[in-house]
Amino acid sequence: MSDxxxxxxxPSGPADAxxxxxxxxxxxxxxxxxxxxxxxxxxxxxxxxxxxxxRLGLPGSKNACEEGECGSCSVFLDxxxxxxxxxxxxxxxxxGIVTVEGLAGEDELSDVQHSFVDSGxxxxxFCTPGxxxxxxxxxDRNPDPTELEVxxxxxxxxxxxxxxxxxxxxVRVVRRExxxx
Amino acid sequence: MRSSTGTGTVPRERGRVTGGVGDxxxxxxxxxxxxxxxxFSSDLWADDMLWGRTLRSPHPSARIRSxxxxxxxxxxxxxxxxxxxxxxxxxxxxxxHRDQPVFAHDVVRFHGEPVAAVAAVHPExxxxxxxxxxxxxxxxxPLLDPEAAIDADPIHPDGNVVRHLxxxxxxxxAGGDVTVEGTYELGMQDQAFMGPESGxxxxxxxxxxxxxxxxxxxHVDRDQVAACLGLPTEQVRLTLSGVGGAFGAREDVSLQxxxxxxxxxxxxxxxxxxxxxESFLGHVHRHPGRLWYRHHATADGDLVKVEAxxxxxxxxxxxxxxxxxxxxxxxxxGPYRMPNATVDGYVVRTxxxxxxxxxxxxxxxxxxxxxxQMDKLAAALGVDPVELRLRNxxxxxxxxxxxxxxxxxxxxxEVIEAARxxxxxxxxxxxxxxxxxxxxxxxxxxxxxxxxxxFAVGFKNVAYSEGFDDYATASVRLEEGVDGEPVATVxxxxxxxxxxxxxxxxxxxxxxxxxxxxxxxxxxxxxxxAGSSSASRQAWMxxxxxxxxxxxxxxxxxxxxxxxxxxxxxxxxxxxxVVRDGWVxxxxxxxxxxxxxxxxxxxxEQVSVYRHAPTTPLDPDGQGDAHVAFxxxxxxxxxxxxxELGLIRVLQVATGQDVGRALNPVQVTGQxxxxxxxxxxxxxxxxxxxxxxxVRNASFxxxxxxxxxxxxxxxxxLVEQPEPGAPFGAKGVGEPPTISSTAAVxxxxxxxxxxxxRRVPIRPEHIALAAGSGADGT
Ligand code: FES
Ligand code: FES
Numbered sequence: 001m002s003d004x005x006x007x008x009x010x011p012s013g014p015a016d017a018x019x020x021x022x023x024x025x026x027x028x029x030x031x032x033x034x035x036x037x038x039x040x041x042x043x044x045x046x047x048x049x050x051x052x053x054x055r056l057g058l059p060g061s062k063n064a065c066e067e068g069e070c071g072s073c074s075v076f077l078d079x080x081x082x083x084x085x086x087x088x089x090x091x092x093x094x095x096g097i098v099t100v101e102g103l104a105g106e107d108e109l110s111d112v113q114h115s116f117v118d119s120g121x122x123x124x125x126f127c128t129p130g131x132x133x134x135x136x137x138x139x140d141r142n143p144d145p146t147e148l149e150v151x152x153x154x155x156x157x158x159x160x161x162x163x164x165x166x167x168x169x170x171v172r173v174v175r176r177e178x179x180x181x
Numbered sequence: 182m183r184s185s186t187g188t189g190t191v192p193r194e195r196g197r198v199t200g201g202v203g204d205x206x207x208x209x210x211x212x213x214x215x216x217x218x219x220x221f222s223s224d225l226w227a228d229d230m231l232w233g234r235t236l237r238s239p240h241p242s243a244r245i246r247s248x249x250x251x252x253x254x255x256x257x258x259x260x261x262x263x264x265x266x267x268x269x270x271x272x273x274x275x276x277x278h279r280d281q282p283v284f285a286h287d288v289v290r291f292h293g294e295p296v297a298a299v300a301a302v303h304p305e306x307x308x309x310x311x312x313x314x315x316x317x318x319x320x321x322x323p324l325l326d327p328e329a330a331i332d333a334d335p336i337h338p339d340g341n342v343v344r345h346l347x348x349x350x351x352x353x354x355a356g357g358d359v360t361v362e363g364t365y366e367l368g369m370q371d372q373a374f375m376g377p378e379s380g381x382x383x384x385x386x387x388x389x390x391x392x393x394x395x396x397x398x399x400h401v402d403r404d405q406v407a408a409c410l411g412l413p414t415e416q417v418r419l420t421l422s423g424v425g426g427a428f429g430a431r432e433d434v435s436l437q438x439x440x441x442x443x444x445x446x447x448x449x450x451x452x453x454x455x456x457x458x459e460s461f462l463g464h465v466h467r468h469p470g471r472l473w474y475r476h477h478a479t480a481d482g483d484l485v486k487v488e489a490x491x492x493x494x495x496x497x498x499x500x501x502x503x504x505x506x507x508x509x510x511x512x513x514x515g516p517y518r519m520p521n522a523t524v525d526g527y528v529v530r531t532x533x534x535x536x537x538x539x540x541x542x543x544x545x546x547x548x549x550x551x552x553x554q555m556d557k558l559a560a561a562l563g564v565d566p567v568e569l570r571l572r573n574x575x576x577x578x579x580x581x582x583x584x585x586x587x588x589x590x591x592x593x594x595e596v597i598e599a600a601r602x603x604x605x606x607x608x609x610x611x612x613x614x615x616x617x618x619x620x621x622x623x624x625x626x627x628x629x630x631x632x633x634x635x636f637a638v639g640f641k642n643v644a645y646s647e648g649f650d651d652y653a654t655a656s657v658r659l660e661e662g663v664d665g666e667p668v669a670t671v672x673x674x675x676x677x678x679x680x681x682x683x684x685x686x687x688x689x690x691x692x693x694x695x696x697x698x699x700x701x702x703x704x705x706x707x708x709x710x711a712g713s714s715s716a717s718r719q720a721w722m723x724x725x726x727x728x729x730x731x732x733x734x735x736x737x738x739x740x741x742x743x744x745x746x747x748x749x750x751x752x753x754x755x756x757x758x759v760v761r762d763g764w765v766x767x768x769x770x771x772x773x774x775x776x777x778x779x780x781x782x783x784x785x786e787q788v789s790v791y792r793h794a795p796t797t798p799l800d801p802d803g804q805g806d807a808h809v810a811f812x813x814x815x816x817x818x819x820x821x822x823x824x825e826l827g828l829i830r831v832l833q834v835a836t837g838q839d840v841g842r843a844l845n846p847v848q849v850t851g852q853x854x855x856x857x858x859x860x861x862x863x864x865x866x867x868x869x870x871x872x873x874x875x876v877r878n879a880s881f882x883x884x885x886x887x888x889x890x891x892x893x894x895x896x897x898x899l900v901e902q903p904e905p906g907a908p909f910g911a912k913g914v915g916e917p918p919t920i921s922s923t924a925a926v927x928x929x930x931x932x933x934x935x936x937x938x939r940r941v942p943i944r945p946e947h948i949a950l951a952a953g954s955g956a957d958g959t
Binding site: 043053060064065070101114122123127132165 | 218226847850856895
């Protein structure tokens with residue numbers, strides 16, 4: 001809601017001072033949401049989550065724990081659901097990365113995204129990008145999951161606001177819609 | 182939610198526009214939140230921005246002999262290092278008392294207390310610079326026992342007892358035929374919002390600063406930041422940025438002063454973002470508590486008297502402790518008629534982490550105690566526990582132990598009946614093994630699983646109490662949009678923290694003005710305060726302010742129309758000209774104008790301040806009309822327990838909740854489900870584990886919150902009895918789900934195991950080690 005926003009252009013890393021950290025990387029290229037994105041030289045220890053958020057201007061993937069416990073940073077890496085906080089960015093150079101920003105076309109929402117809005121599955125929204133990715137992953141693999149399978153599939157995504165009730169409802173709606181389509 | 186039934190008939194106001202009050206309108210921020218474009222405070226970024234980082238004390242209690250920042254300052258990429266010596270204004274901040282140092286100076290009083298802060302070009306450099314700061318501590322023996330703290334040497338110049346609240350009501354010598362007694366304990370719960378603390382401070386050219394921040398109350402943050410920076414409030418401007426949940430933890434200042442100080446020091450934008458570990462150390466928690474209770478009743482089951490001693494651990498600094506103990510004490514008897522009461526509530530300083538606001542705010546702790554007592558009493562009397570509650574349930578016209586007579590609604594019987602009416606879940610026999618206690622670990626065996634059912638009822642106040650001047654400000658502007666349609670713009674400083682206030686604000690305007698398009702300006706301090714997004718108060722308070730501003734806009738518009746069209750609106754004739762469903766009509770004549778026609782090319786804007794009815798302070802006996810209104814909820818929990826392993830699965834929580842009126846039923850349902858999740862968490866898993874004053878589990882690896890697999894089915898009934906005096910009759914819904922759900926779950930586990938279980942969260946050993954040993958669980 002604020003008028004301060006993420007960087008419009010990839011900011012360059014503060015390369016000069018990074019020598020202090022050791023382990024400096026060459027610049028490298030990631031493929032994110034179908035586009036090549038060049039990552040300027042930086043610290044080699046940077047996670048994929050950090051690079052997406054801070055260097056590539058894609059802050060949609062969230063950072064609730066940065067240790068693989070909450071799922072808020074979920075992205076697809078060559079179609080596989082991963083926690084971007086647990087992947088080194090430099091390790092993802094040859095992979096196709098899809099983030100929440102790339103799930104639907106410009107100014108469009110995917111069916112899962114629509115359903116989250118319509119079902120009341122969004123409160124603060126911090127868990128939402130990760131959950132939307134996790135639900136896409138589930139329904140693409142298993143179009144007709146049982147309630148228990150849904151709960152298992154999203155049990156790696158913590159949400160503190162909703163108690164999951166409306167999120168489960170959002171998944172039910174998409175499952176029904178896809179079955180009817 | 183299974184069903185939504187109303188016990189009162191509430192007309193839904195529907196006009197030409199949809200999405201008004203009573204509709205399940207969609208959130209205006211829903212789309213940006215699902216596609217990743219919504220800017221949380223942690224997503225902010227500015228040109229030439231530095232990263233701030235805090236150095237925190239590893240000790241719960243120590244004297245600081247020296248702080249040497251020279252080595253840190255010399256690290257390449259470090260731009261500034263600040264300590265207590267660099268704070269230009271008031272050295273302390275605080276919500277109710279300015280008692281907490283911005284940076285510890287001579288002593289540290291809790292594990293995690295800030296000692297210094299660094300700004301650097303990269304967060305990793307900032308982290309390493311913090312490690313390079315040399316602090317020479319002389320460790321002291323920490324004061325950790327809140328009971329001992331009452332009489333111990335003070336750990337703070339303001340003393341250890343932050344507040345002792347004494348309630349004497351009725352005949353203090355009264356006694357009953359039956360008495361039951363017990364002592365109960367609650368561990369320290371964390372709010373564990375998902376979006377970590379973060380903010381971006383941008384210095385201006387004139388010595389002032391703009392802070393973009395996730396918080397619950399912009400104006401109290403501003404006032405504290407300005408005081409600590411030694412600046413007039415006009416030079417500190419705050420704008421709310423996306424808030425990733427709050428639940429009370431963002432009511433206190435965390436990084437606000439630090440990040441502004443670094444920005445002013447460096448002359449560059451500075452961003453601070455806590456890691457999860459730092460978040461656990463850097464915000465207040467729910468007060469742990471120890472509660473002793475004795476209840477007296479007649480042989481027929483009428484409550485006669487409650488005696489209680491409640492001791493809450495406030496940790497090192499006061500935060501909102503005084504108000505928390507007021508709630509715990511005022512509501513210590515529960516939502517029951519209790520003619521006589523002797524309650525002593527204490528909240529004290531210790532060298533544990535500071536505690537403050539968390540959803541339910543004192544009412545949660547009391548409820549865990551009095552509801553355990555109600556079950557004990559039912560057992561002693563040989564009556565059904567739910568019947569005992571119904572027999573003693575408060576009703577309008579009854580008085581509380583503070584002597585306050587309930588003038589508004591109090592559907593206690595109704596919420597109990599509603600919770601009880603939900604069908605119980607089916608027997609465990611056919612359940613897949615992963616749904617047994619222990620879950621996917623498949624550790625429980627079917628034969629050892631016992632089912633239990635428990636019941637609890639809770640209540641608390643809405644909005645601020647004890648004579649506090651509680652108000653909210655909002656402005657509404659009505660104008661013609663570029664498309665020729667009317668558009669309304671709402672401005673307020675109220676914090677949207679996830680609860681859906683932004684939706685409600687739009688709904689109120691749609692209903693009041695009949696305008697479909699309602700734009701929300703970012704919340705900031707350029708308008709008057711809206712008060713905090715806490716105490717379940719914003720639907721009432723900011724809802725009321727937006728409604729009042731709409732009415733003021735209508736009034737201005739109607740005067741304009743009257744002047745332009747020669748309509749007589751003096752005295753009672755004023756009633757003849759109305760705005761309804763987006764039209765201005767004259768009841769007697771044939772004047773009918775669209776809003777755009779009525780505006781006649783000139784926008785109308787009005788600012789309104791809304792106050793709820795005044796409350797009064799409590800007298801020395803804890804008597805007074807301290808609260809404006811009360812909300813009630815009942816919960817029935819069903820659990821399966823493997824007694825041998827001490828594992829619990831919560832299957833279902835059924836609830837009836839007094840909502841006054843559901844302004845947005847889907848959002849209300851979301852509040853109920855989310856609040857119950859936090860109540861279940863406190864019952865069976867959530868605790869900030871303290872070890873000799875140090876936090877041992879500051880991560881989501883070790884501090885467990887319910888996942889989708891832990892979360893029970895929720896069956897909810899909204900009990901709608903419009904509250905007189907509340908805008909639209911709505912009472913606020915955020916906290917009641919959290920108050921008695923914890924007590925209900927524990928009651929269910931007691932029912933399954935026969936153990937007394939006096940402490941939450943229940944740990945496996947409380948059950949497994951007690952079983953067969955003759956112990957009663959802890
Ligand atoms: S931020 Fe990656 S799992 Fe939590
Ligand atoms: S909506 Fe707030 S954490 Fe899920």
